[in-house]
Amino acid sequence: MTVKAGEPKSRLDPEPVPRRDFLGLAALWAMAGAFLFSLAGMLRLPKAAVLSSPAKKFSVNLPDALADGEAFVPPGRAVALFRDGEGVHAVSLICTHLGCVVKPGPEGFECPCHGSRFKSDGEVVAGPAPRALPWIKVSSKGGAWVVDEDVKVPAGTKEKA
């Protein structure tokens, strides 16, 4: 950078960026870029490619004495199975509000946490739940029923034995 004679230059005047400074800045930005890139890499860590969760597919035998419209909840599962003249269907018992396990009753389902109530087909009747309880895929297999909690089916889908 040159300063012409007889033309005093204040230190506060803006200067064009000299080459050396430009290289320095380029290095700085390259470093910032590298940091951002590695940060993006590290941010991928918290989500594993395979999530650890219990198996969602299980098989269950319905008791013969199960009445029409009566709920059967397999032990340790948040699913209710029903049997009627049209076949068998399963409704998820996980409240769509905040994930509590709803309790099947004669008129539908009740959530113990914040009082959401659902009809027996899963429709929301009262409370804060934003969606109906989803229906879950059941299929018959050699007299038993296979339930797959990961597969949702439209409400009203019933499976014949």
Next chain:
Amino acid sequence: MSTPITQEHAALQTFRENLLAAPRRLLDATFRSGKPTTDRTRSTFVFGNVFLHLHAVRTHRWNLRWTTTMGLGIASTAAFLITLITGVLLMFYYKPYPDAAYDSIKDIHFVVPTGRFIRNIHRWAANVMVVAVLLHMARTFYTGAYRKPREFNWLIGMGLLVTTLGLSFTGYLLPWDQLAYWAITIGANIAQSPREVTDALNLTDNFDPGGFQRLLLLGSDVVGDEALIRFYLLHVMILPLALVMLMAVHFWRIRKDGGMVRPVDADQRLAPRSGETYPVFTEAPQKTYQLAAIVKGKTGVVGRGPENTVPSMPHLFYAELAVLMLTVLICVALSLVSDAPLKELANPAVPENPAKAPWYFLGLQEMVAFSAFMGGIGIPGIVLVGLGLIPFLDREEKGTGDWFGGPGGWPLVRRTIPFGFGIAILIEAYVIRFGWLREWFPSIPQLVITLINPGTLLTLAYALYSVWLVRRHNSTRAGALGLFTCFLCGFIVLTIIGTYFRGPNWVFYWSPADWPKH
């Protein structure tokens, strides 16, 4: 001939003297300036010590008045130190794996010597810390201490509040009992609740921040071992580190922002000083000063009159020690009276009924019981943004440093309290008696239910009230005084209803004695 022997004797003699003097010299080497008996040694006592030198060597007498700070900041720090020490002790036995976690807490409670006592103190100190931090924020607000130049420290303080609540909440999961398991299930689903909005807008397949937040917290699609290890990591490592860093900035900024806030006429209002202490500067400074460099910011102390200060050692430090001791006393006393709870082992099939979060979240839970997104994320977000904006909207100067200072003052706050309590109780009573939107209009769109929560109405009522105050008093501070007071009232009402008047299925009961038996 005899010279070497004498020299040997002399060396031995010196060795003996040095050995005897070692304890005294160790003390001298540690505390180089000697006993803090004069103004000079009292100063070196402060700045010669790495732990104390965050303090100024002299403290304004206004700061030492009980009503200036009520010691709430120190009480928060003290409670944090107590949780830090007891927390490290608990880590000797705690195992962050689902069923082992529950067993290890049971061991700590019933087998480990002093284990129950240490766990109680840890739990009570955490509660004391939440209370102290909230009260400290109220003190800072009502004395106008957030105003310029302390805006940034107010924001750091909000970060500390959020981190404190985060620490408490993550600690709630660790016992892996029913209470913990269902509180975390609810918490994680609140994190997922933006999905209510994206669902209503049909966006969830492409844009699902809610699901991402839940996955980030739980590391799985269920609350299990991954969730426990994440909450443990947050509780013992990430959040404490964040808290310590924020605390360091918070304390440092107090000094850099000019110390504790005090009214401009503080010196006139203080009683005359006692004879023991001396002013730092003479009445009329004789020296002239020259600016050696152009620097931004405040100039150094030049040409100021006598300062109404006293040495921090002993005046400030003894006051701080007293607050520390009082905090320890409160935590220990509460720990002797009341044990930390431990319910049955977590059972993912049967929710605790009612499943209640820690008490300071029960106000939120009360709102969440109407819609998860607005109650759990929307309104808390609005409150945080509002609190953060206060110092940037209130640029007034009148009343800084005085309790309830500024236009309107205490009479305004006094009139606001019944309004704040009244409207919160009114809205809650109406909703409890007559139900909410879905009961009235069964086919109402979900988005309306998600966004219009009784809490939304309450927030709106408070906001309109404070806008009216701004107009009436022609002052932003008046509006802020009203809004903050309303916020405290609403927080108290919702928390009390959530804590004492909600039973199984989140139904309103006048007393737990009326809860249905099963």
